[in-house]
Amino acid sequence: MLQKIENSKRLDFLLAIIFLQALVYISVIFDVAVVRQGIGFLYLSFVPGYLIVKLLKFRFGTLETLTFSVGFSVAFLMLVGLFLNELGFMAGILQPLSTVPLLVALNMFVLILAVLAYLRSEPPVLFDKVSLSSVKWALPLTLPLVLSVVGAILVNVYNDNRVLLVMILAVSLITAVLMLKNKFSSKIYAFVIFIIGISLLYHSSLISKYLTSFGSDVTFEHFVFKNVQENGYWSPIPLSYWDVGLGRLNSMLSITVLPTIYSNLIGLDSTWIFKLVFPLIFAIVPLSLYQLWKDSYGEKFAFVSVFFFMATATFYTELLGLNRQMIAELFFILLLFVLLDKRMSRFHRFFSFTIFGFGLVVSHYGLAEVFLFFIVSALICVLVYKRRSDNLTIGMVVLFFSIMFTWYIYTSRASVFQSFLDFADYVRNQLSDFFNLESRGETVLRGLGLEPPPTIWNTISRVFAYITEFLIIVGFISFIFERKKFNVGSEHFLLTSEAMGFLAALIVVPGLANTMNMTRFYHVLLFFLAPLCILGSSFLIKLLFKHRKGLATSVLLTFVLIPYFLFQSNFIYEITKCESWSLPLSMYRMNAYRMDGLGYIPELDVVSAYWLSCNIASNDTRIYADIKSINRQLTAYGLMQPNMMLILFNTTKPGQNEFVYLRKLNVEDGLVHSGSIIWNSSDILSTLENISMIYSNGVSEIYKK
Secondary structure, three states, X not given: OHHHHHHHHHHHHHHHHHXXXXXXXXXXXXXXXXXXXXXXXXXHHHHHHHHHHHHOOOOOOHHHHHHHHHHHHHHHHHHHHHHHHHHHHHHOOOOOXXXXXXXXXXXXXXXXXXXXXXXXXXXXXXXXXXXXXXXXXXXXXXXXXXXXXXXXXXXXXXXXXXHHHHHHHHHHHHHHHHHHOOOOOHHHHHHHHHHHHHHHHHHHHOOOOOOOOOOOOHHHHHHHHHHHHHXXXXXXXXXXXXOHHHHHHHOOHHHOHHHHHHHHHHOOOHHHHHHHHHHHHHOHHHXXXXXXXXXXXXXXXXXXXXXXXXXXXXXXXXXXXXXXXXHHHHHHHHHHHXXXXXXXXXXXXXXXXXXXXXXXXXXXXXXXXXXXXXXXXXXXXXXXXXXXXXXXXXXXXXXXXXXXXXXXXXXXXXXXXXXXXXXXXXXXXXXXXXXXXXXXXXXXXXXXXXXXXXXXXXXXXXXXXXXXXXXXHHHHHHHXXXXXXXXXXXXXXXXXXXXXXXXXXXXXXXXXXXXXXXXXXXXXXXHHHHHHHHHHHHHHHHHHOOOOHHHHHHHHHHHHHHHHHHHHOOHHHHHOOOOOOOHHHHHHHOOHHHHHHOOOOOHHHHHXXXXXXXXXXXXXXXXXXXXXXXXXXXXXXXXXXXXXXXXXXXXXXXXXXXXXXXXXXXXXXXXXXXXXXXXXXXXXXXXXXXXXXXXXXXXXXXXXX
16 A cells, blocks of 8 residues: 555656646747746756755755755756767757757656656655745745845836845844844744845846946856857867957856756846846855754854855855856855765765766866865875775865866866966966065955055944954864864864965965955855854853853854944945945946946947947957957957957057947046056047947947048
């Protein structure tokens, strides 16, 4: 009888997968709005990985099942896309990454996984049953997400930031309540972490309907993505006239094959793949951090640690311009879980390490190099001290290095490997400035308190940041001497110690922090160091109080981290009308130069770039523009090849049938960026002879000789 029930459940599950596939086919073929986007995203981002988890009989709880399912699904999409790309030509498919081949191939592989899962003796169970009481507490906690989306729309349409200000206050209030109270389940902590994470990400990413770089590389990522999508295939060898930077980006499947799959199958414009889909996947990273930390430090401390991680501005600003790093961080944290979890079998650990290792290598070269440094250093320590480790073995390190070396050498003309050598050479050359503090970069100097703050509010902001830094140092001391109190293994201790050493090296070694920006390095190191801030608070409270230590620790963390978040989000700067770096909160009072510095692209600049791309004669045409135009709208939306664009100077003399492109900042504000020099537009135009305006939309102009 029991066997019949289990067989019935397995059959029901298989039929559900088949029905879901039919729904996906119908929604894609007939382009059913909303259904195609919603069902398609959930299907692609969860179902393949969930089938792998169940097929291989991972013994996971709900949270682990969710995060591993997403991780395996994203890796599955890139692997199938790569497989189809390489073998498609053999089957006579000229555009293997177009919609129909992708739809058929992905569904075929998913169906195979579903049939294999059906043949397993264990009936798949998705999640725990959802009770009415769970829905009652979950709905109010979604308020920050609603406020985030509605607030971003109001900013775009009416320049009204009040709803976003309320959203930040709501996040602060919910977090404070969860910090000060103890009667919450792990499900509530996890749910709130996801809601806060996606709310903060969307409140920034949804500003403008065009890409916003936040000082990062999203426009170049969009260029290589569109190159693959329009060609219908991915070439591991970039075009000969691409520079090293584009070569590196082209080798990353996370911004070439992966977004192409999502865009073609769920029917979203390429811009919205980066603004909607990738942040939603990235929101799984804080969940994975909570999953990693809760067994070692407790559920509440893990929640507070994750909030500290998310409160730091890099999470919801700079990372939104680095889509390859967002995807890579998902694999990075899952790899850490694989290395540190004590419950996984050897087979499950090795399989997961291989898949997630591949995912990390083809997602972001810099983060892969950081991960390699950590595991090699940890392995050396294990071997030197003659400790046995089943979680981290020589074979695993050799495997990761082999995947990394092979991929980076044989794709993009080894441009990634060459860039690594260039960075090493840069740091070596900077060693001559060892005693020059400025060689560390202004971000490091600011973090050390060696840069004067411009206002009293900046001073207060830095005080809270310095307190978190101090608590991390105290927490590390506590971690060393009280390690036995925590449920951490030797690998966890080694990786945390290495992270502190890495942070010290970024401060001490000239130029090292500039290889990937100090803010990004610090963000990555918080994967290891964020819990130390909470441990430091607990350690100090133990020295000062004899009773109610838990409450005192919660109060201290609340009075440190909530103001820290309000400053990091620029909420305080907006309320006090001080200089702000937040586009969502303060765009309405920023001048054009400040918005341009944050990577904001005006709509009419996109229109003019698109017009130019549609009306130029050929790829032999030359276009003169300022450096920001070349790096942003002409690359992202004009899709101009690098050899077509030249920097506009005051000595520029366009030849016959050559163009001059002027954007809004050039025309309305009279400023032209030419690398390190900023010219007045009048100085530029006065040197241009016999040139005629052929296009103008009021704020953006195009000239031709």
